[in-house]
Amino acid sequence: MLEARESTLSEQTEDMARLSARHQSAHRTRDEAAKALARSEAAAEAARTAATEAEATRAAARDAQLGAEAEAERARQTAARARRLC
Secondary structure, three states: OHHHHHHHHHHHHHHHHHHHHHHHHHHHHHHHHHHHHHHHHHHHHHHHHHHHHHHHHHHHHHHHHHHHHHHHHHHHHHHHHHHHHO
16 A cells, blocks of 8 residues: 555656656747747847848939939030030
8 A cells, every 4th residue: 555655656756857847848948939039039120220221322322323314414415515615
């Protein structure tokens, strides 16, 4: 009778040890997932910032191109007037 009780208690102790190990593993997995999520969110924010900066650079380049094209047209018109005067 006592041996059966000891056996049952031993099995329960082993079950508790396995459950504790699973619990700890689940906590580690949760913590690792939370860290991965934080890193991913930071990377996504950095990508959004880079995209915004790239769009601003593209817009500035387009403005510079339009300005240069307008300046080139004015130069062509000035050259044409100068040729007519000569």
